[in-house]
């Protein structure tokens with residue numbers, strides 16, 4: 001079976017053209033092995049591109065642990081680049097993911113992905129929590145560089161307040177419109193270089209708590225992203241027209257031999 005490898009700001013994915021629908025998608029051990037950085041290809045997740053009667057394509061996303069995940073923003077940007085590379089559309093696309101419809105626009109340098117609307121921001125156990133397609137906690141800190149993201153992220157990830165777990169993002173304000181972010185990802189169970197739904201969550205909370213204006217510029221370990229949004233219904237915790245914008249590239253192709 002052929003595979004492709006894509007990365008978006010260092011969040012990397014095994015990408016498979018599964019338009020024939022033959023990939024063993026219920027075999028969690030196979031997916032986990034393909035994502036393993038020692039025994040497999042190595043990736044933060046695996047994504048199937050499938051057909052859909054009403055859309056350009058359908059995205060099916062699995063975390064590195066092999067389980068089907070909630071929405072993945074960087075994976076969404078990567079599969080848009082993949083579909084574009086396959087010639088499935090010209091500049092603009094409409095596709096279906098686990099959280100519903102997404103649209104995206106492709107330029108040479110960037111993919112701009114429309115994210116699902118955000119319906120609320122909660123405080124759980126004193127932690128700021130919201131769902132941007134995946135569940136996220138957002139915390140701001142003064143010293144991001146020396147933070148033990150894995151230890152602190154894992155403790156919050158396993159907090160009983162979050163049934164099913166949560167991803168955990170730590171942000172440090174760099175200037176009036178820029179936040180640097182590090183993320184502990186559920187399903188990878190480690191820090192990743194970037195998390196698209198995570199930086200989206202951070203941008204919205206930077207607006208809500210710190211009055212940071214739209215768009216918010218984000219620095220991750222793996223590169224820079226931009227999040228634009230519109231508050232909805234006169235609320236500072238509901239958002240629409242959310243766009244996640246930044247680079248996504250094919251890195252290599254290969255063949256899975258067993």
Ligand SMILES: N[C@H](CCC[C@H](N)C(=O)O)C(=O)O
Nearest residue numbers: 069070072073074195196197
């Ligand atoms: N890396 C992804 C997030 C995956 C979410 C996943 N870790 C989960 O909560 O199931 C992103 O760019 O949005």
